[in-house]
Amino acid sequence: MNPKVRKSERLIGVLLGLIIPGILMSVQGQSVVMLPVITRDNALVLEVSKNKDVEMIYYGPKLPSSGEYGNISEAYSQATDYTGLYNSAYTPSGTRNLLEPAITVTHADGNNSLALKYVGSKTTRLSDDVSLLSIRLHDPVYDFEVMLHYKSYYQENVIEQWSVIEHHEKGNVVLHKFASANVYLSNQGGYWLRQYYGDWAKEMQPEVSKLTHGIKTLDSKLGTRADLFQPPSFMISLGERPSTEDQGEVMLGSIEWSGNFRFDLEVDPRDNLRIIAGMNNYASAYSLKPGEVFCTPPFISVFSDKGKGEASRNLQAWARKFKLVDGEGSRLTLLNNWESTYFDFNEAKLDTLLRDARKLGVDLFLLDDGWFGNKYPRNDDHAGLGDWQANRKKLPDGIASLVKEAGEGSVKFGIWMEPEMVNPRSVLYHQHPGWVIKQPQRPEYYFRNQLVLDLSNPKVQDFVYGVVDTVLTKNPGIVYLKWDCNSVIYNAYSPYLKNQSHLYIDYVRGLYKVLERLRTRYPDLPMMLCSGGGGRVDYGALRYFTEFWPSDDTDPLERIYIQWEYSYFYPAVASCNHVTSWGKEPLKYRTDVAMMGKLGLDINVSKLSDSDLKFCQNAVKTYASIKGIIWHGDQYRLSDPFTHDVASIMYVNGAKTAAVVFNYLVNNRYDRGGKFPVVFRGLDPLKHYRIYEINLYPGQDSSLYSGKIFSGAFLMQIGYNPKVNAGRSSVVLKVEEVS
Ligand code: DGJ
Numbered sequence: 001m002n003p004k005v006r007k008s009e010r011l012i013g014v015l016l017g018l019i020i021p022g023i024l025m026s027v028q029g030q031s032v033v034m035l036p037v038i039t040r041d042n043a044l045v046l047e048v049s050k051n052k053d054v055e056m057i058y059y060g061p062k063l064p065s066s067g068e069y070g071n072i073s074e075a076y077s078q079a080t081d082y083t084g085l086y087n088s089a090y091t092p093s094g095t096r097n098l099l100e101p102a103i104t105v106t107h108a109d110g111n112n113s114l115a116l117k118y119v120g121s122k123t124t125r126l127s128d129d130v131s132l133l134s135i136r137l138h139d140p141v142y143d144f145e146v147m148l149h150y151k152s153y154y155q156e157n158v159i160e161q162w163s164v165i166e167h168h169e170k171g172n173v174v175l176h177k178f179a180s181a182n183v184y185l186s187n188q189g190g191y192w193l194r195q196y197y198g199d200w201a202k203e204m205q206p207e208v209s210k211l212t213h214g215i216k217t218l219d220s221k222l223g224t225r226a227d228l229f230q231p232p233s234f235m236i237s238l239g240e241r242p243s244t245e246d247q248g249e250v251m252l253g254s255i256e257w258s259g260n261f262r263f264d265l266e267v268d269p270r271d272n273l274r275i276i277a278g279m280n281n282y283a284s285a286y287s288l289k290p291g292e293v294f295c296t297p298p299f300i301s302v303f304s305d306k307g308k309g310e311a312s313r314n315l316q317a318w319a320r321k322f323k324l325v326d327g328e329g330s331r332l333t334l335l336n337n338w339e340s341t342y343f344d345f346n347e348a349k350l351d352t353l354l355r356d357a358r359k360l361g362v363d364l365f366l367l368d369d370g371w372f373g374n375k376y377p378r379n380d381d382h383a384g385l386g387d388w389q390a391n392r393k394k395l396p397d398g399i400a401s402l403v404k405e406a407g408e409g410s411v412k413f414g415i416w417m418e419p420e421m422v423n424p425r426s427v428l429y430h431q432h433p434g435w436v437i438k439q440p441q442r443p444e445y446y447f448r449n450q451l452v453l454d455l456s457n458p459k460v461q462d463f464v465y466g467v468v469d470t471v472l473t474k475n476p477g478i479v480y481l482k483w484d485c486n487s488v489i490y491n492a493y494s495p496y497l498k499n500q501s502h503l504y505i506d507y508v509r510g511l512y513k514v515l516e517r518l519r520t521r522y523p524d525l526p527m528m529l530c531s532g533g534g535g536r537v538d539y540g541a542l543r544y545f546t547e548f549w550p551s552d553d554t555d556p557l558e559r560i561y562i563q564w565e566y567s568y569f570y571p572a573v574a575s576c577n578h579v580t581s582w583g584k585e586p587l588k589y590r591t592d593v594a595m596m597g598k599l600g601l602d603i604n605v606s607k608l609s610d611s612d613l614k615f616c617q618n619a620v621k622t623y624a625s626i627k628g629i630i631w632h633g634d635q636y637r638l639s640d641p642f643t644h645d646v647a648s649i650m651y652v653n654g655a656k657t658a659a660v661v662f663n664y665l666v667n668n669r670y671d672r673g674g675k676f677p678v679v680f681r682g683l684d685p686l687k688h689y690r691i692y693e694i695n696l697y698p699g700q701d702s703s704l705y706s707g708k709i710f711s712g713a714f715l716m717q718i719g720y721n722p723k724v725n726a727g728r729s730s731v732v733l734k735v736e737e738v739s
């Protein structure tokens with residue numbers, strides 16, 4: 001991926017970075033300001049109309065000559081637009097607009113109208129790869145302005161868009177809607193939406209439909225754990241049919257926000273698609289003081305005309321390079337105790353588990369839920385959340401002695417916390433009832449027997465920061481943190497806020513303040529983002545985390561599908577996959593699936609048979625030899641489990657000298673596995689490769705190893721048959737260049 005950019009293209013990219021305030025073009029004798037956002041393969045083009053409206057006129061593969069973008073508007077000009085705003089770059093409301101707005105306000109004097117006219121723009125080159133186009137819009141009547149930002153990542157073809165709203169009126173302005181981005185796509189064939197729904201242990205279930213005229217809204221109103229029912233990500237294919245892995249025009253979209261989000265997808269009267277994306281304005285009218293700056297979270301988009309595979313590889317590369325903490329770095333393999341002990345453990349049991357971690361050869365032992373609370377011990381999920389002191393009965397010598405012991409046996413130590421939450425049965429709840437989100441005059445509703453702390457309150461932010469900081473400073477040997485979040489917000493009411501409609505937004509801002517402080521103090525600490533599974537997976541939070549927990553569903557068969565869909569939006573290096581006892585598949589199958597990301601184990605090691613233990617120990621070693629390819633390589637989805645009996649997923653290193661291919665039987669009706677070769681991708685057609693099977697179960701002989709050498713061209717035209725069948729239901733292949 002990311003082939004070297006041709007010099008001339010690079011030059012254009014660089015030059016564009018210097019153009020201020022846009023390109024003046026002559027269109028039909030009139031000079032027009034064009035604002036192109038150019039990436040390696042694509043262009044998002046904005047134009048300033050003669051009425052000073054900023055319009056989005058194009059998003060797609062870039063044209064050879066940027067001079068031609070000026071002809072685009074003319075090409076579409078026959079269709080009626082009753083407002084002149086259908087393709088507004090940021091649709092205001094209350095004036096000419098008749099469609100879904102990006103922004104709606106009530107001015108300080110009570111007036112509800114808004115017009116946003118172009119004032120100026122500049123493009124700043126932030127690095128070789130990254131440029132920022134900023135466009136200033138102002139209302140001609142009110143002292144109210146919006147800055148639109150387009151941050152482009154040239155090599156990765158990714159664009160981040162957000163808006164910043166400010167005013168200097170004589171009193172507060174109420175923002176009723178405040179989108180981050182307003183995208184306009186055109187295609188005569190139509191638009192296909194791939195969206196996702198889910199619930200606990202059912203994350204990332206895809207649904208594909210053709211968008212019809214009118215509005216389809218994807219949103220969340222859950223507050224925390226906002227992605228429980230659907231994640232803040234989607235795909236739009238343009239044309240007669242949904243894009244495939246390697247064909248078709250497609251845009252992936254996602255919002256960097258860990259709270260309520262909203263995507264309005266509107267096919268307009270001219271058959272174009274308007275996408276308005278941002279924080280959800282549900283119950284969130286925001287009162288903005290004069291001079292106060294209201295920043296919206298970035299909306300990410302990546303466009304490809306070569307299918308969803310390429311789009312996702314670009315997004316994964318972008319995330320590794322620019323978003324995740326240590327995205328291009330290393331990760332720790334681990335043994336977690338959650339599935340093997342739940343809340344039922346003591347020092348002796350944990351000693352055994354530490355020894356088990358050593359036996360397996362993993363880097364770290366992760367102590368999960370249940371280690372804290374004294375007056376209200378955390379022996380199940382009804383009590384203790386909020387009281388972050390080690391339970392004296394379970395751990396008489398505290399965490400410190402465990403950490404020490406782990407260190408002596410050369411295993412690192414990690415810990416679970418859920419600092420945003422409180423059980424009513426806790427000292428914290430009794431001491432600080434005013435720190436809890438709940439309606440004062442209503443019965444309390446619990447989600448997993450707990451309530452959410454009010455992170456809009458700076459005192460609560462200090463508390464949450466403080467409990468994590470205390471655990472980490474008291475135990476410098478803790479080198480890994482799993483941050484969980486198991487409750488949604490019911491009864492949304494903050495005892496702290498004067499303006500209740502600020503709660504959903506200020507909660508997330510408060511959370512980010514805490515995470516920012518923690519990151520400043522612990523810049524290198526690996527942190528797992530968990531929310532009862534994948535209840536909070538988004539790039540707003542992932543700015544502070546190295547990895548995420550996709551789902552509590554670790555049944556490997558289900559996981560193939562769940563990980564498949566997550567991988568369109570997130571790279572393997574961020575996906576924590578654990579081997580557990582869920583599902584009916586053999587240990588090897590479970591382990592192979594967990595290897596397609598960051599490997600962990602959550603099994604009862606002492607109950608493993610000798611050969612199972614041997615297999616796990618070997619698997620950890622095998623994983624160490626291929627993890628670099630999985631974490632940092634390019635991912636190709638070769639055979640789709642939704643449509644085929646065998647799922648195949650491939651990771652290729654940047655130099656195309658090595659690859660790993662995972663193959664799984666997902667459906668065994670009519671014994672069809674192994675019927676066809678799997679066609680590889682991403683190799684060099686001119687290189688030659690040897691293929692051999694890895695991660696075999698002790699005693700298992702690979703029927704495939706023949707020492708044969710294949711050209712990259714053969715493997716990518718004819719393919720290779722991993723001979724998956726009921727007796728070989730999961731097969732991992734290592735592909736290596738021979739020189
Ligand atoms: C939910 C998480 O998803 C699990 O992995 C585990 O950490 C439990 N919480 C602990 O309560």
